[in-house]
Amino acid sequence: MLWLKAFHIVFVVTWFAGLFYLPRLFVHHAEATEPAVHARLTIMERRLLVMTHIGGVLAIVFGLLTLWRMPGWLAAGWMHAKLALVLALAVYHLQLVRMVRRFAAGTNRWSSRSLRIFNELPALALIAIVILVVVKPF
Numbered sequence: 466m467l468w469l470k471a472f473h474i475v476f477v478v479t480w481f482a483g484l485f486y487l488p489r490l491f492v493h494h495a496e497a498t499e500p501a502v503h504a505r506l507t508i509m510e511r512r513l514l515v516m517t518h519i520g521g522v523l524a525i526v527f528g529l530l531t532l533w534r535m536p537g538w539l540a541a542g543w544m545h546a547k548l549a550l551v552l553a554l555a556v557y558h559l560q561l562v563r564m565v566r567r568f569a570a571g572t573n574r575w576s577s578r579s580l581r582i583f584n585e586l587p588a589l590a591l592i593a594i595v596i597l598v599v600v601k602p603f
């Protein structure tokens with residue numbers, strides 16, 4: 466069971482690397498004026514998105530396997546709150562997919578200021594999830 470939890474945490478870190486850095490690339494992309502910078506950021510975003518997919522899928526797979534080995538947690542309030550936040554992260558991830566496509570097509574409408582605010586959301590979810598799963602407050 467501890468191996469499952471260890472790999473769960475490894476892929477959570479991988480997932481968050483993409484959830485944190487992709488919106489940061491979008492901020493630079495929204496401020497870019499040169500076609501060469503646009504082309505380079507488009508390649509970086511596409512490659513980082515692949516890593517974010519791998520991290521997200523495996524973080525959830527190992528999380529579900531850990532939960533399968535500890536089904537009692539399913540009745541816990543902290544696990545319900547955690548799973549709700551994980552669902553919000555999955556929606557955020559899908560929004561990143563749409564934004565990678567829009568930036569590649571040159572049809573992004575988000576300002577760099579709104580992208581900076583958007584960039585902060587995963588950090589709030591991370592803090593809340595780690596407190597829920599380590600402290601188990603309810």
Ligand code: HEM
Pocket residue numbers: 470473474477524525527528529531532535538548551554591594595598599
């Ligand atoms: C469907 C998604 C997920 C499921 C089913 C899940 C399930 C679990 C379960 C059952 C544990 C073991 C709890 C324990 O032994 O105390 C665990 C541990 C953990 N989970 Fe998740 N998790 C999911 C997603 C995430 C995400 C997105 C994060 C991001 C921060 C996360 C962070 C952690 C951490 C840090 C631990 C280790 C806690 C400890 O050892 O005290 N999990 N998870």
